[in-house]
Amino acid sequence: MALGSAIMVVISRNPVHSVLWLIVTFFAISGHYILMNAQFIGIVNLIVYAGAIMVLFLFVIMLMNLNAETEPQKNKWLKLAGVVAGGCLLLVLVAALKQAEVKGKVALLGTGDIGLIKNLGKALFTDYVVPFEISSVLFLSAMVGAVVIGKK
């Protein structure tokens, strides 16, 4: 399901349809997180990605009134070259994985409590408190940057 909707993101002509398919993809990925009992990450993925970021994309597309416009098509050969390059990368990665020694390792579904918000919060505010503060500064600078760029 995630793969099908991800392919639809790439091939749909209308940007609004593309955004909606991307939301379906994010829901499928969140389902995987919840299956792996990483509940906090799953919920944050839904709220931040499917909620906030996708609404931002939709807002920009509607603002620029792009939804009915057909984009000028790229050269057929260039497009084919892009698909071939992506396929080659897929082939190389799968071939590399065939050599790797990950056989038989399992990721248990539905058990374990490291994904719960209590344990994650405890680790976040003890071992990772400095990166947390740095990310808050990053957010502040991104906000200032977006306002400055948008004001021109």
Place this chain on the structure above:
Amino acid sequence: MLIERYIYLAIALFCIGIVGVLARRNAIIIFMCIELMLNAVNLLLVAFSKMHHVAGVGKSASAGIDGQLFVFFIMVVAAAEVSVGLAIIVMMYRNTHSVDVNFLNRLKH
């Protein structure tokens, strides 16, 4: 669930993102494909964190928790990146009345 299946799923999602970046010209769709690649990496990190948790559960109870915290930080950085990038796209649309990335090769000449 075997870890290889998650690795294959993440590889496929990542390659779909790469194809989207290479084959499309709309700047917004290129941006969404970058988000798709970030999400593939996030999925792989969570799967590996669960795998590490299974492997190291005897040594410490919170083995593998780092992977999920990295996913959290990746989401934070992605949100900041999206806000700035969309501001840049809006400004570019105001200047050129198009979101076609081929207009941006003006730096060449």
